[in-house]
Amino acid sequence: xxxxxxxxxxxxxxxxxxxxxxxxxxxxxxxxxxxxxxxxxxxxxxxxxxxxxxxxxxxxxxxxxxxxxxxxxxxxxxxxxxxxxxxxxxxxxxxxxxxxxxxxxxxxxxxxxxxxxxxxxxxxxxxxxxxxxxxxxxxxxxxxxxxxxxxxxxxxxxxxxxxxxxxxxxxxxxxxxxxxxxxxxxxxxxxxxxxxxxxxxxxxxxxxxxxxxxxxxxxxxxxxxxxxxxxxxxxxxxxxxxxxxxxxxxxxxxxxxxxxxxxxxxxxxxxxxxxxxxxxxxxxxxxxxxxxxxxxxxxxxxxxxxxxxxxxxxxxxxxxxxxxxxxxxxxxxxxxxxxxxxxxxxxxxxxxxxxxxxxxxxxxxxxxxxxxxxxxxxxxxxxxxxxxxxxxxxxxxxxxxxxxxxxxxxxxxxxxxxxxxxxxxxxxxxxxxxxxxxxxxxxxxxxxxxxxxxxxxxxxxxxxxxxxxxxxxxxxxxxxxxxxxxxxxxxxxxxxxxxxxxxxxxxxxxxxxxxxxxxxxxxxxxxxxxxxxxxxxxxxxxxxxxxxxxxxxxxxxxxxxxxxxxxxxxxxxxxxxxxxxxxxxxxxxxxxxxxxxxxxxxxxxxxxxxxxxxxxxxxxxxxxxxxxxxxxxxxxxxxxxxxxxxxxxxxxxxxxxxxxxxxxxxxxxxxxxxxxxxxxxxxxxxxxxxxxxxxxxxxxxxxxxxxxxxxxxxxxxxxxxxxxxxxxxxxxxxxxxxxxxxxxxxxxxxxxxxxxxxxxxxxxxxxxxxxxxxxxxxxxxxxxxxxxxxxxxxxxxxxxxxxxxxxxxxxxxxxxxxxxxxxxxxxxxxxxxxxxxxxxxxxxxxxxxxxxxxxxxxxxx
Numbered sequence: 132x133x134x135x136x137x138x139x140x141x142x143x144x145x146x147x148x149x150x151x152x153x154x155x156x157x158x159x160x161x162x163x164x165x166x167x168x169x170x171x172x173x174x175x176x177x178x179x180x181x182x183x184x185x186x187x188x189x190x191x192x193x194x195x196x197x198x199x200x201x202x203x204x205x206x207x208x209x210x211x212x213x214x215x216x217x218x219x220x221x222x223x224x225x226x227x228x229x230x231x232x233x234x235x236x237x238x239x240x241x242x243x244x245x246x247x248x249x250x251x252x253x254x255x256x257x258x259x260x261x262x263x264x265x266x267x268x269x270x271x272x273x274x275x276x277x278x279x280x281x282x283x284x285x286x287x288x289x290x291x292x293x294x295x296x297x298x299x300x301x302x303x304x305x306x307x308x309x310x311x312x313x314x315x316x317x318x319x320x321x322x323x324x325x326x327x328x329x330x331x332x333x334x335x336x337x338x339x340x341x342x343x344x345x346x347x348x349x350x351x352x353x354x355x356x357x358x359x360x361x362x363x364x365x366x367x368x369x370x371x372x373x374x375x376x377x378x379x380x381x382x383x384x385x386x387x388x389x390x391x392x393x394x395x396x397x398x399x400x401x402x403x404x405x406x407x408x409x410x411x412x413x414x415x416x417x418x419x420x421x422x423x424x425x426x427x428x429x430x431x432x433x434x435x436x437x438x439x440x441x442x443x444x445x446x447x448x449x450x451x452x453x454x455x456x457x458x459x460x461x462x463x464x465x466x467x468x469x470x471x472x473x474x475x476x477x478x479x480x481x482x483x484x485x486x487x488x489x490x491x492x493x494x495x496x497x498x499x500x501x502x503x504x505x506x507x508x509x510x511x512x513x514x515x516x517x518x519x520x521x522x523x524x525x526x527x528x529x530x531x532x533x534x535x536x537x538x539x540x541x542x543x544x545x546x547x548x549x550x551x552x553x554x555x556x557x558x559x560x561x562x563x564x565x566x567x568x569x570x571x572x573x574x575x576x577x578x579x580x581x582x583x584x585x586x587x588x589x590x591x592x593x594x595x596x597x598x599x600x601x602x603x604x605x606x607x608x609x610x611x612x613x614x615x616x617x618x619x620x621x622x623x624x625x626x627x628x629x630x631x632x633x634x635x636x637x638x639x640x641x642x643x644x645x646x647x648x649x650x651x652x653x654x655x656x657x658x659x660x661x662x663x664x665x666x667x668x669x670x671x672x673x674x675x676x677x678x679x680x681x682x683x684x685x686x687x688x689x690x691x692x693x694x695x696x697x698x699x700x701x702x703x704x705x706x707x708x709x710x711x712x713x714x715x716x717x718x719x720x721x722x723x724x725x726x727x728x729x730x731x732x733x734x735x736x737x738x739x740x741x742x743x744x745x746x747x748x749x750x751x752x753x754x755x756x757x758x759x760x761x762x763x764x765x766x767x768x769x770x771x772x773x774x775x776x777x778x779x780x781x782x783x784x785x786x787x788x789x790x791x792x793x794x795x796x797x798x799x800x801x802x803x804x805x806x807x808x809x810x811x812x813x814x815x816x817x818x819x820x821x822x823x824x825x826x827x828x829x830x831x832x833x834x835x836x837x838x839x840x841x842x843x844x845x846x847x848x849x850x851x852x853x854x855x856x857x858x859x860x861x862x863x864x865x866x867x868x869x870x871x872x873x874x875x876x877x878x879x880x881x882x883x884x885x886x887x888x889x890x891x892x893x894x895x896x897x898x899x900x901x902x903x904x905x906x907x908x909x910x911x912x913x914x915x916x917x918x919x920x921x922x923x924x925x926x927x928x929x930x931x932x933x934x935x936x937x938x939x940x941x942x943x944x945x946x947x948x949x950x951x952x953x954x955x956x957x958x959x960x961x962x963x964x965x966x967x968x969x970x971x972x973x974x975x976x977x978x979x980x981x982x983x984x985x986x987x988x989x990x991x992x
Contacts, residue, residue, distance in 0.1 A: 264323070270313040277306035278343075285346060303347040307340045307354050341385045349395045356386050356398065360405040364412070373416065376426050379409055383430065387437040396464045399434070403472045406430055410479060420483050420490030427476040428497045432504075434472035435515065466514045474521040477501060481525035485532070498526050499553050506561050513570045519561070523582040526554050530589045551590045555583035555612075562619065562634050572630040580616070580637035587612050588648050602653075609649035616642035624677060636679040643670050643685065657717070660701050663693035664724040664744075672731050683737055690728070690740040694747060697721060702751055706772075711759050715752065722748045736798045739790075743805060746786055750779030757843070770830070773820035774844040778851045780813035785855040792861075817848060826884050831893040837885050845881045849874055871931055875916075882912050910951055913943040914970060921974050925981040933978060940974055943967070 261269070281302035314332045318324045324332060340355025359382040386402035389395070407430065416422050480498060485491045505518040530551075562579035566572040591605045620638040623631040643666050650662055667689035674682035697718075705714040725745035732738040754775035784806045791802035825832055825841065833840045856870045887895035890905040920936035923929070947967050952960050 267313055267317055267323070270309060270316075274306045274309035274313060277302050277309065281306060281347065300348045300350060303343060303351050304354060307336065307343070307351060307358075310336045311354075311358050338382065338385060341382070341389055344389055344393070344398075349393070349398060352386070352389055352395070352398055353401065356382070356402050356405065360402075360409070373422055376413065376422055379406060380426065380429050384433060384437070387433055391437055396468075399437075399468060403430070403434055403468065407472070407475065407479075420485050420487070421493045423483055424480055424490070424493045424497050427480050428501070431473035431476040431501065434476075435469045435509075435512075435518070469515055470517050470521075473518060477518075477522055477525050478528075481528040495529055498522060498529060499557075502526065502554050502557050506557055506565055510565060510568060516569070516571055516574055519558075519575075519578055523554075523558065523578060526582070527585055527589065530586060530593070551586050551608075555586045558582040558586075559615070559619070562623070562638075566630060566634065573633050576630070576634035576637045579619075579634070580641040583612065584616075584641045584645055588645070606649060606653070609645055613642045613645040613649065616645065632677065632679070635677065636674075636681050639670060639673050639679055639682045640685050643682075643689075656696075657701050657704055660693045660697035660721055661724065663689045663696065664721060664728070667693065668724060668728045668731065671728060671737065675731060675735060675737075687737060687740050690744055693721070694744050697748070698751075702755070706755050706758060711756065714755055714759070718748055718752050718755070722752075736801065739787075739798075739801060739805065743783060743787065743809075746783055747779065750782055754779055770820045770823045770825070771840050771844040773816045773823070774848050777813045777816035777820060778848050780809045780816060781848070781851055781855060784809035784813060785859045789859050820844065821880065824880075824884065825895050826880075826887070826897065829894065829896055832884075832888055832895065833893075836888050839885075839888065841881060841884045841888065845877055849877055849881075871935060875920075875935055879916070882916075883909070886912065906950060910943060910946055913939055913946060917943055917970075917974065921977060925977055928982070933982070936974070936978075940971060944971065 281299040284302070285299035314336055317332065337355050337359030340358060341352050342355075344350075344352025344355060360379070383402050383406045387399050390399035390402075410423065410427070413423055413426065477498065480494060483490075483494060485494060502519070502522045505515065505522055509515045509518070559579050561575045566575040566579070569575055587608060591608050595602065595605050616638045620635040620642065623634040623638065625631075647662070647666060651659065654662060667686045670682050670689065671686035673679060674686060701717060705717055709717075722745055725741045725748065728741035729738050729745065732741060754772070757775060758772055787802045787806035787809060791799050791806060794802055823830070824844075834842075852870065853874060884895055886905060886908050890902050890908070891899055917936055917939040920932050920939060924932035924936055944967060947963060951963060
């Protein structure tokens with residue numbers, strides 16, 4: 132039996148296409164033998180003490196039976212087929228096209244019936260067969276008969292008679308078209324009806340058509356909606372009254388209610404568009420601001436509440452209006468209709484022309500009520516959060532309107548404060564009431580910080596401009612707002628939640644922006660850098676203490692604004708209109724603020740801003756002190772001040788580069804970016820300084836030769852650049868950056884101006900021409916530079932210096948040949964040529980010997 136089992140296993144494996152597993156067969160045989168031997172042992176007697184029997188080792192250990200072996204072929208798991216994507220049902224337009232293809236015959240029949248009735252009327256008119264009253268009666272009876280017949284067919288128990296594109300729907304549409312034509316002909320052709328009766332007959336057909344859509348389908352409702360909105364223009368001739376608003380709103384609400392029952396999304400869209408298009412005709416009403424505010428408020432409230440959920444809003448969906456939702460219009464249609472329809476209506480209310488105090492109050496009141504509705508009534512309609520931002524913007528438009536403040540001035544400041552306090556309270560409280568239960572708490576925190584600040588700032592500014600609020604009143608309002616935000620920040624931080632910390636971040640920003648607005652208009656422009664610096668320190672302290680992300684960004688922005696205002700507003704004023712003591716006091720106080728900010732941020736990467744600002748201020752102090760000593764007015768020595776600014780920017784660039792080398796990660800990138808920025812600023816200042824030098828204009832030189840402002844203006848940048856080159860840059864970077872060429876060019880530029888200063892005096896412009904001695908002086912200067920660079924090249928064995936020496940040697944020879952010899956004769960010409968020859972020969976021999984010995988030394992080593 133055991134033999135048969137093992138052979139069977141080998142046979143099965145061979146049939147599977149693989150070699151028999153000999154090791155597996157042997158293991159199976161050994162297990163079978165052990166089981167057989169164990170079964171042949173005598174059965175032990177029963178024991179009365181189970182515990183002792185368990186401890187008796189007299190019986191051999193019996194191995195447990197292995198799991199049943201599977202001798203079948205190994206099965207490889209087949210990959211599961213991907214689930215087929217369930218296709219969504221056809222769209223409305225696909226269904227409409229398919230139904231039309233299937234039922235086009237009956238629609239053609241309905242069209243024939245309608246045309247037949249119209250042709251009958253036309254024939255009777257042309258031949259005067261039937262009096263007008265009888266014609267109209269027959270047409271009306273025919274329309275009603277068709278409608279009754281359609282309803283009769285609709286009640287029959289046949290499936291083909293119950294669709295929206297079936298025979299009853301076609302007959303009903305034809306009947307309504309005949310009744311519309313009859314009502315219009317009664318008024319416009321024959322004049323049998325006038326005024327309210329004409330309007331009532333046409334409107335009655337339209338409203339009936341909308342209601343009949345519930346029974347006969349959407350086509351009938353569309354006919355009713357179009358007829359109801361168009362017929363008033365045909366009947367009234369453009370003369371409108373407030374009663375028309377009631378009629379239009381009734382038709383609009385009826386269409387939305389039909390859509391609410393049947394879910395025909397395009398019906399409410401058509402009704403909303405037509406209702407909004409009526410804004411233009413309604414502008415001709417007397418008191419249009421009041422009536423349109425009511426009209427648009429009802430439209431906005433209706434599109435928010437009726438299509439999706441009735442009053443009050445209770446949407447559970449949390450999607451917002453965005454591009455993907457617009458692409459899936461059928462799923463997100465209530466959101467699209469509510470946000471677009473209500474948002475457009477609210478913005479139109481904000482821009483309505485105001486012609487009186489009543490209209491102004493109606494406009495403001497409607498927007499404030501909408502703000503309360505969007506924030507507190509729509510708490511479960513999470514996808515309508517966007518309405519609060521739209522309403523806030525509309526309120527800003529109204530508050531900033533010049534007519535608004537002048538109209539409120541008729542009843543005093545208390546009425547205008549109504550437009551500030553209520554919406555500000557609504558939006559501020561949203562951080563505590565709406566945000567905790569919202570799916571978008573950060574959104575509400577931003578609104579709570581943004582809109583109350585803007586409301587108070589704009590309206591208090593308007594009130595002060597119209598003398599409705601004193602300076603003390605505006606100051607108290609802004610202080611109250613700032614302290615309110617500080618208290619709210621403390622309350623949110625006490626919650627110790629992530630959303631609470633974000634809200635505290637927004638409130639800290641709002642408080643400091645309010646403080647900036649409160650103080651910026653009450654101090655002189657010279658103190659703006661100090662204000663920005665102080666606000667940055669307080670905001671940065673809060674940001675670091677409570678880990679507020681966006682407050683740190685604004686604090687750095689305040690540092691940049693302080694630096695910009697110090698360089699453009701404060702520094703020029705101090706430089707030319709203040710004493711040295713006043714300049715030092717103003718700038719050193721800013722340095723002290725930067726030191727305080729650096730002390731607060733010394734353990735974070737945000738210390739870079741205060742550090743750079745402080746170094747920049749120190750550079751400004753040094754440059755200003757030099758300028759105070761050298762220059763009486765800035766318009767005479769612009770090149771000098773620009774070169775000093777270039778020196779300051781170069782020092783800042785080198786400082787940031789040195790810190791960047793020792794930094795890592797993002798901090799290194801930030802410092803390298805700042806070093807590049809300062810380097811660009813330095814280069815731009817130096818370029819403008821060179822272009823505005825006395826050599827190119829009529830600016831006089833101050834000071835005796837050669838210790839004048841030319842030497843200071845361009846010699847100081849040379850020393851600064853060379854010093855930074857030797858101390859800050861490493862060896863590898865010094866080999867790549869050949870600073871000798873720009874420094875040599877700058878030195879040559881200075882020497883040319885000094886030579887002209889010696890020969891021409893304080894005015895050295897090229898317009899004054901050249902003198903003979905000046906030309907020979909340039910030759911001596913070029914030869915001196917040649918020997919200088921050759922000597923440096925020999926001493927330092929530097930190829931770059933060697934090239935510079937050879938360049939100046941070539942320039943010297945060219946000047947002698949082309950310029951100097953042309954004005955010489957006799958012994959003078961011969962002498963200068965001999966001297967030039969010996970000089971060039973000595974330079975060549977010196978370079979050859981020096982660099983040849985250097986090559987031999989390197990070869991021997």
